[in-house]
Amino acid sequence: MPYVLLALGILFALAAGNAHAPRRSAVLLAPSFFWGWLTIEMAPHVLVTWAAATALVAGFGGLDGWAGWTGLVLAILGMAGVAATLVASRRTVVTLRDSGAPLDLDPEGAPAYPLAHLIVPQLCLIPRKGVRVERNIVYRQDGRLRLKLDVFHAAGERSGEGLRPGLMQIHGGAWVIGDKREQGLPLLNHMALQGWVGFNVNYRLSPRATWPEHLIDLKHFLAWYKEHAEEYGADPGFLCVTGGSAGGHLTAMVALTANVPEFQPGFEDADTRVQGAVPFYGVYNFFEAGPWPRPMGTTHLMERMVVKQPFADNQEAYARASPVTYLREDAPPFFVIHGSRDSLIPVAEARRFVECLRDVSSSPVLYAEMKGAQHAFDVFPSYRTARVIEGVERYLTGLHRQYRQGGPQEVPDEIKRSWGERSVG
Known part of the structure; x- marks a missing residue:
């Protein structure tokens, strides 16, 4: 059980870290969004679930060894990170x-x-x-x-x-x-x-x-x-x-x-x-970069599925959109x-x-x-x-x-x- 608690602690800490600093790379963009979205916007439910899971594993011998105690510390840090998102929401x-x-x-x-x-x-x-x-x-x-x-x-x-x-x-x-x-x-x-x-x-x-x-x-x-x-x-x-x-x-x-x-x-x-x-x-x-590394119009989504025109040759079409x-x-x-x-x-x-x-x-x-x-x-x-x-x-x-x-x-x-x-x- 100590290694189960360690695994939970690592998972909770990574989820909290992703909520505060989501990944924007092409490979991690979608999973980072969904993971962070659920963690932030469902924070009260996440905290209750995490706390219950941590207590359950700890109660069944999860603290018998260094791995369990390390996992507990990481789980607490993760829950603190999620709690911080609740504090931010109170400023709405x-x-x-x-x-x-x-x-x-x-x-x-x-x-x-x-x-x-x-x-x-x-x-x-x-x-x-x-x-x-x-x-x-x-x-x-x-x-x-x-x-x-x-x-x-x-x-x-x-x-x-x-x-x-x-x-x-x-x-x-x-x-x-x-x-x-x-x-x-x-x-x-x-x-x-x-x-x-x-x-x-x-x-x-x-x-x-x-x-x-x-x-x-x-x-x-x-x-x-x-x-x-x-x-x-x-x-x-x-x-x-x-x-x-x-x-x-x-x-x-x-x-x-x-x-x-x-x-x-x-x-x-x-x-x-x-x-x-x-x-x-x-x-x-869609036609200027600025917040984006490259214009939104250059993405596969826009060129192949939505506007269906190559951006390089049809920038006016993206401007009109x-x-x-x-x-x-x-x-x-x-x-x-x-x-x-x-x-x-x-x-x-x-x-x-x-x-x-x-x-x-x-x-x-x-x-x-x-x-x-x-x-x-x-x-x-x-x-x-x-x-x-x-x-x-x-x-x-x-x-x-x-x-x-x-x-x-x-x-x-x-x-x-x-x-x-x-x-x-």
Whole structure:
């Protein structure tokens, strides 16, 4: 048993080390991400499991010899490293307030994030009490192509209660995998309880789909929303968009390419404007290196599966797929969110996008950098996820309140009060 405890100690120490310093080499990138992702975002569960395993092995003779004691020391060090990630997550509220997110907006009316979901994360796959979900609604049909979405409402809503703000959720998955049933669920459930109508939207995936077909599908949803929003109690004149990873890239593209004919073939006259965007850990520039050793467009994923054109001979195609190409003064308000320990999309990618957008846009551009967070941190209903969801909800509620008052797109008063004299760019 002493060598079993030694093996556990080494494993725990390596996992904790990877959580704090994930590997970015081509070979270790994927396993390092998944290992670090689970360790960081499931830290309370990891600590309980590790402590139980260590105590069990020690109780069955694991400390009989130097190997066992060495393993115990390593296990304790590993658990301390994981505990440090919990300390970092507790700074989420401070981070959000520093970014300008108005956490003090309507605090008494907001339902608390359910403790049961934090203890049993799988519960986030089930609609929360008070939420009704209409599934597999077809929003685009063209021959054999049938694209579907799920709608999240507050249960018991009636059409006479007035139209509600809409939120479009775009799943991630590197443009090749993912589904509406898997991502954005904690946010959509929370937003539904706050009176929003959420639309979790599927779109065609590569390699079957070739860029920009992914974006064109989402533009079709925007056109569909204008025509059908009222059927689901949503205001056709107000829609915000959010998504993570590839969904973060698509969120930014949706927000910045309103009414661009290239992405609306056959429905160029449709109004595809949105009133706010919240991209999580997205890619915003495919044609310049910067945070990357080489441009993202040069990767096998983009050249062979998504854009399907050699980068060296078609850099303009990759520029047209990049949100930074479409920065404009009349861009809608943005709230960009990224994790500081993101091993798949470096946090510097978000920083440079925010800087460029602030230089151009006349609307508020908020940025929250989650200390210690990995890529896709919000998939799990953790303490950090709960606080981020609350911050996003209150930010978007401020935008909707401003919309109802008929004011221009500027920094809402709630954000000014929470941010003091800081500039939003």
